Amino acid sequence: MKIPKITVEEFYVENASALGMRLLAGSGGLKRTIKEPTVNRPGLALAGFTKYFANKRIQAVGSAEVTYLKSLPKDERVARFENICRQKVPGVVFSRSLKPEVEFLEVSERMGVPVFRSPLITMKFINRATLALEDLFAPRGQEHGSMVDILGVGVVIKGESGIGKSECVLALVERGYSLVADDITKVKLIDGRVIIGTSSSVTRDHMEVRGIGIINVGAMFGVKSIRLEKQIDLVVSLVDWDKVKEVDRLGIDEQTVELLGVSVPHITIPVRPGRDMARLIEVAAFQNKLKRSGHNSAEELNRRLVESMSRKENE
Amino acid sequence: MTSSNASTIVREYLIQNDIGIHSRPAAAFVKVANKYKSDVSVVYGDKWADGKSILGLLILEVLTGTSIVVEITGEDAEAAADAIQELIDDEEGMFNTPLKKG
Known part of the structure; x- marks a missing residue:
């Protein structure tokens, strides 16, 4: 760098x-x-x-x-x-x-x-x-992906073009969350550890939706629907169902991706018609929030199970 | 002739990892089972579970040193049965990874 x-x-x-x-x-x-x-x-x-x-x-x-x-x-x-x-x-x-x-x-x-x-x-x-x-x-770069702030969790949504990123972002904005950047997220590294995402000043508050064109999110959904910049807490990759090699079914082991040399939690969500992607991303953000506050659902369930099993073994 | 190549295979597998089928072994089992079209059901004592469901396998609470009976029905039943055997035999694999203490 x-x-x-x-x-x-x-x-x-x-x-x-x-x-x-x-x-x-x-x-x-x-x-x-x-x-x-x-x-x-x-x-x-x-x-x-x-x-x-x-x-x-x-x-x-x-x-x-x-x-x-x-x-x-x-x-x-x-x-x-x-x-x-x-x-x-x-x-x-x-x-x-x-x-x-x-x-x-x-x-x-x-x-x-x-x-x-x-x-x-x-x-x-x-x-x-x-x-x-x-x-x-601050070291800078850009990520191909849109960014949304979901109740304090900064989520970058990546995926091949046409996979439905914009639709997801739109659905999340409709649910009351805020758009940080559409399609291209500019990133900078602050203090060597925090990654901040923002949009380019030219396209700020705007998104492109296939079939409709350019929309002004701030004007359409109000000021609460836009946010200037936000720390990136999670990267979500949307991948075509058939192209997903391996999905972590448990979520015990945290996957990460490097942004400007810093590891950021990363999850892959397989996309298939009929799956409500916005809902899944929302839940992923909440899951990230839970993990940060010390709850790992998968580990907690496993601990409970192992306790129950060792009781049975001792009977 | 009807569905000539659909067959049912019943096999018994002895579980010999550290604790039994907890989350990681269950995830590993389900990952293998899902690669095949055949239906996979797991019988343990008087309990039954779908071999393609993680939570299903967990509630069986399979202890180490005991056996599960797996019924596989479908055109690729043979291959699935062998793959499960391989998974359970692979000492270095995810199925047999010891639980982290702590």
Whole structure:
């Protein structure tokens, strides 16, 4: 999995309003790349120690840094600021609405290092910016399959075209569950363990139903029928009855499938005319929910049986 | 001549796994039985079950060291009987996998 290259511009455009960021100077450097998904406070570097400096990160300058710089003569503090800009930092953010000196902005323009300002207190800025960066850096991919949120269980429904995915999704939406994505589900890995599914922003809220065409699910079934994104808890493959090689009849052993390197529970449901697929997927989602809360129906039944059998054996 | 190739085979199988027919052995048995067109019925003492039904097999509570009698009726009865024998004899197979403790 390759690490994505995030430019300062992308970070700024995506998060300007959430982080209250405003570009003050150095727009020539917006194409600089952020190489690590976190934020650094450049206190030590401003004090002159640049031997070990997290220069691949956005630099957050707060009260501590500004107060320290103020304690220095003007020429010196401009030189110190210039010194960290020279370390190829992607950008500098002044938090707490702190106002960088005019000379700093001149340095920023000249060296092409974007300088921003945010009204957030430094700690808040760092927290939110780190989360935003983690999201930008998250490994991404896409799955061929529709996604529905069934009472908190995120289910991706896969299957060959024509097997009846859309009909299933439609039936689930009619039952009151929410559509996350139709046909193509975009996935991203958050924090190395959680897979989030969403739809492409272009097709969001829409589905294609053979014979009818494109429908707007949100408009037709109301806001509760759509959901922007949801963690993926279960993948269901719909497979033609005759093509299913082996079906797990008990469900004791959990089958999984890899999404972006993470194992996600996976079940295969054989499709045959007359089987209510939406109902089966609904039950599969509930079964997944039960398992997550510590109930494994198949194991519980077996335990009861084995107890009964060992009593008989001892008689 | 009517249904000349439909025959009934009755065989007795001794169960020798760790406990008897619990979920996994039952699932393994049903998987094999379902591969054949023939009807498979399992008789254990005074109880009877459809050999193609997991829950049916479970309620027989077949203990290890005892035998089941299997009646197979249909055109592929012979093959089915042999397949069941093979399943029960396969010490490494799912039918004889010991129950996980814990």
